[in-house]
Amino acid sequence: MAIYPKTKHLLCICILLCYTFLLSHGRAPPSPNLNVRAVNLGGWLVTEGWIKPSLFDGIPNKNFLDGTGLQFKSVTVGKYLCAETGGGTIIVTNRTAASGWETFRLWRINEKTFQMRVFNKQFVGLDTRGNGIDVVAVVAGTPGVSETFEIVWNSGDSGRVRIKAPNGFFLQVKTEELVTADSKGDGSWGDDDPSVFILTNVGSPQGEFQVTNGYGPLKAPQVMRVSLIFS
Numbered sequence: 001m002a003i004y005p006k007t008k009h010l011l012c013i014c015i016l017l018c019y020t021f022l023l024s025h026g027r028a029p030p031s032p033n034l035n036v037r038a039v040n041l042g043g044w045l046v047t048e049g050w051i052k053p054s055l056f057d058g059i060p061n062k063n064f065l066d067g068t069g070l071q072f073k074s075v076t077v078g079k080y081l082c083a084e085t086g087g088g089t090i091i092v093t094n095r096t097a098a099s100g101w102e103t104f105r106l107w108r109i110n111e112k113t114f115q116m117r118v119f120n121k122q123f124v125g126l127d128t129r130g131n132g133i134d135v136v137a138v139v140a141g142t143p144g145v146s147e148t149f150e151i152v153w154n155s156g157d158s159g160r161v162r163i164k165a166p167n168g169f170f171l172q173v174k175t176e177e178l179v180t181a182d183s184k185g186d187g188s189w190g191d192d193d194p195s196v197f198i199l200t201n202v203g204s205p206q207g208e209f210q211v212t213n214g215y216g217p218l219k220a221p222q223v224m225r226v227s228l229i230f231s
């Protein structure tokens with residue numbers, strides 16, 4: 001029987017498709033003589049803390065890189081700050097253990113100032129539609145001035161911090177269910193000071209963004225260039 005040109009054409013396509021299918025499913029027989037050589041460009045092309053830790057050493061306040069997760073335990077009530085329901089409403093201090101809702105992720109503006117993102121991706125801020133001092137997490141998308149905070153360390157005890165709000169006052173735990181930004185933050189740093197929190201740092205990703213954001217726009221290009229040449 002003669003095979004007509006059209007049928008031949010179809011047959012070809014069919015064989016091609018089958019072969020493609022076999023290849024894409026990894027069923028093609030392995031070729032023992034095929035040597036694949038590869039070069040690891042990891043240290044050149046991607047920036048990772050574990051590939052090149054020294055790259056991160058010079059970053060000011062390098063424990064607070066962009067994306068760092070922080071948990072804050074109030075010294076007066078002994079419980080953790082928590083974005084109630086994961087975000088979208090008030091910040092409370094009534095959780096005895098810290099997990100997702102009690103972890104605040106830093107958006108680093110510079111070595112001192114940060115925005116803090118909660119579990120559901122809203123940002124901690126002051127209740128500008130209410131009394132202006134209650135602490136809430138309701139802004140999604142792009143945070144602004146009323147979502148920008150400073151974290152101030154107690155120089156004597158590196159585990160203790162205060163959080164300075166954009167209105168110039170410090171956060172304080174009034175009750176387990178009310179956190180406000182109206183403390184002068186001039187107390188003793190002792191266990192009776194409602195503006196003091198014990199900080200737990202749960203770490204951060206360490207990638208290119210953390211390096212460039214960490215060094216800032218002036219220093220980053222310099223650091224990245226040197227690292228590329230000498231890695």
Ligand SMILES: *[C@@H]1O[C@H](CO)[C@@H](O)[C@H](O)[C@H]1NC(C)=O
Nearest residue numbers: 084092093094095096176177
């Ligand atoms: C914490 O406070 C909020 C707000 O009042 C309440 O809805 C929630 O049930 C409380 N959680 C705990 C564990 O006490």
